[in-house]
Amino acid sequence: MARKRFDDSNCSVARALNQVGDWWSLLIVLHAMYGTRRFVDFQQELGIAKNILCDRLARLVENGVLKKVDVGEHGSRFEYRLTEKGRDLFPVVIALRQWGDKWNPAPDEVPLDLRDKATGQPIQPVQVQNAKGEPITVRDVFVPGEPVPGSKKRPA
Amino acid sequence: MARKRFDDSNCSVARALNQVGDWWSLLIVLHAMYGTRRFVDFQQELGIAKNILCDRLARLVENGVLKKVDVGEHGSRFEYRLTEKGRDLFPVVIALRQWGDKWNPAPDEVPLDLRDKATGQPIQPVQVQNAKGEPITVRDVFVPGEPVPGSKKRPA
DNA sequence: CAAATTTGGTTTCTTAACGCAACTCTATTT
């Protein structure tokens, strides 16, 4: 996070970025979705400094993305698990993953083969869809009440 | 951006975050999707410092998300427009927007009413879908070749 | 034509965040 806070911004994207918009938070959420739950595992998998990890986990818990669960088990006492709010970031993370795979592919990396447990089939690319379920782009949409974007510059 | 670079990370999410994962970049892309193109407009709409805006625009151009177009027009010489790569962030931005609207609603803000130009109908929530087009959650997927996430901790 | 403005950008300087390493504290294993 930077110094500029957007908690009170009137833009929900800005507020969302305020919660998960820094370097590490989304990666933590990503790994949490992959099944990581414990402090040391996050630390080793991400290669993140411990104090930063502390800070990010605390903030994610504070924002309701993760919950801290006390598990009194063989030396490991806490687990960080996704809340519903956190799990709801699934489309965001997957969309970002697919974007990265498409536009910045690594030669030595397979482009994420996520599959449906029920069917074993690969998932579809995340896309924005209209009411009929057809994929649409940024050029196909408008915000009612505003001049159509692209035709003319917005007043402010 | 922070000091730790992920250009060479073997995770495409990390690499994606390397390009648009800081505070401002995604907001710039968002506003570009709303139709903003000129330096001063970005600056005023976002309330961003000019040097940071310079830096972010340059980086986004460098990464192929925006392109800088010289338009010799009444004192404004450049426009920053989305490339296809940039427009392809549409699902990411919308998913993030919808997540923010859902989980951090602002009392005085309407939760984004994006509509299809063709039909005038609102768009659907961005979701991850299986091969049949059914929405699925993080719990419904697995990565082939790995132990099923959630059942047991991954080796690394 | 000269002065003020606009646009896009650079420089300077302060402040805050990042990252490493070392240290702490509790619980567990040996």
Place this chain on the structure above:
DNA sequence: AAATAGAGTTGCGTTAAGAAACCAAATTTG
């Protein structure tokens, strides 16, 4: 009882973010 692991905290140096001032070219204004 000593050693180890998990989960942090503290200190400190490095680096990036941010505000504000300054710059230069083109444009508008008077």
